[in-house]
Amino acid sequence: xxxxxxxLPTLSVQEGDNSIINCAYSNSASDYFIxxxxxxxxxxxxxxxxxxxxxxxxxQRVTVLLNKTVKHLSLQIAATQPGDSAVYFCAETYSARQLxxxxxxxxxxxx
Amino acid sequence: xxxxxxxxxxxxxxxxxxVAFWCNPISGHATLYWYQQxxxxxxxxxxxxxxxxxxxxxxxxxxxxxxxxxxxVDSTLKIQPAKLEDSAVYLCASAGQGSTEQYFGPGTRxxxx
Numbered sequence: 001x002x003x004x005x006x007x008l009p010t011l012s013v014q015e016g017d018n019s020i021i022n023c024a025y026s027n028s029a030s031d032y033f034i035x036x037x038x039x040x041x042x043x044x045x046x047x048x049x050x051x052x053x054x055x056x057x058x059x060q061r062v063t064v065l066l067n068k069t070v071k072h073l074s075l076q077i078a079a080t081q082p083g084d085s086a087v088y089f090c091a092e093t094y095s096a097r098q099l100x101x102x103x104x105x106x107x108x109x110x111x
Numbered sequence: 112x113x114x115x116x117x118x119x120x121x122x123x124x125x126x127x128x129x130v131a132f133w134c135n136p137i138s139g140h141a142t143l144y145w146y147q148q149x150x151x152x153x154x155x156x157x158x159x160x161x162x163x164x165x166x167x168x169x170x171x172x173x174x175x176x177x178x179x180x181x182x183x184v185d186s187t188l189k190i191q192p193a194k195l196e197d198s199a200v201y202l203c204a205s206a207g208q209g210s211t212e213q214y215f216g217p218g219t220r221x222x223x224x
Contacts, residue, residue: 032211043115043202043215044154089153096211098167101153 012108019077021105023090028071030092034099035064035075039086047075047088077107085109113137115216117203123222129191132219136184136205142166144213145178145188146202154202160186193223 013019025033031052036044050057050064050073057064063076073090087104116135124130136143141162146154157176159167163183171178175194180186190197200220204213 034211041217043204043218045215046212049212091153093211098156098159099213101155103152 009103010106010108012110013080014110015082016079019075019080019084019107021075021077021088021107023073023075023102025071025073025090025092025102027092027094027100028068029094031094032092032096033064033066033073034091035062035073036089036091036101037084037086038089038104044089080107080109082109082111115203115205115214117201117216117219119219120217121220121222123224124193126195126223127192129189130193130221131187131189132201132203132221134186134188134203134216136186136203137207137214139207140205140214141183141208142206142210142213143180143186144204144206145186146204148200148202148218150199157188190221193221195223197221198223 034049035047037047038044048059048062048064050066055066061078065074075088077084085108087106089101089104091099091101093099115137118133122130143160145157147157148154157171158178160180163180176190178186178188188201198221200218202215202218204215206213
């Protein structure tokens with residue numbers, strides 16, 4: 001089946017800087033996308049979602065951008081903090097079918 | 112509210128042995144999922160339940176994996192016999208009726224030697 005992938009496996013940022021994590025998806029029929037954060041030894045935690053009829057959605061310190069033309073999704077974290085260090089996954093689905101997860105990006109926040 | 116509970120948290124077995132994992136979803140959540148997460152990869156859905164019925168088990172290796180949710184609440188996932196490639200974290204997640212937001216448990220880390 002089609003899969004969701006991430007451009008970079010690791011990302012290091014200085015504390016206080018903004019982080020941008022990218023995701024490419026291949027299923028043009030996908031209509032719902034989610035970003036998850038997974039800390040070591042824990043299950044994935046929902047961060048933010050976006051439906052295909054939107055191109056931007058903001059939460060607390062996080063923004064998700066969706067570009068359907070190039071099938072690209074990004075997660076922006078403002079003023080990155082040490083507690084943001086984790087693996088970030090994008091996931092996609094269509095018509096409420098099963099979620100397909102990407103392979104993840106390890107975000108490391110440097111002091 | 113209490114989150115998704117899973118046990119055990121860790122399990123080490125030898126290949127060809129059997130193992131079972133238990134999940135207790137968030138109270139009232141009708142949908143329950145089991146995922147397999149191999150190190151360095153994203154979770155992969157094994158099976159989805161809606162109450163006590165199976166919605167999707169297309170990626171469950173049915174020759175060795177089985178799962179049940181008899182009363183529509185707790186669920187167990189069993190592997191018999193285990194193979195080395197089954198080493199992974201097994202995640203359980205639940206979602207409310209009609210909701211797409213899945214809440215994940217902490218997972219069970221299985222090591223097959």
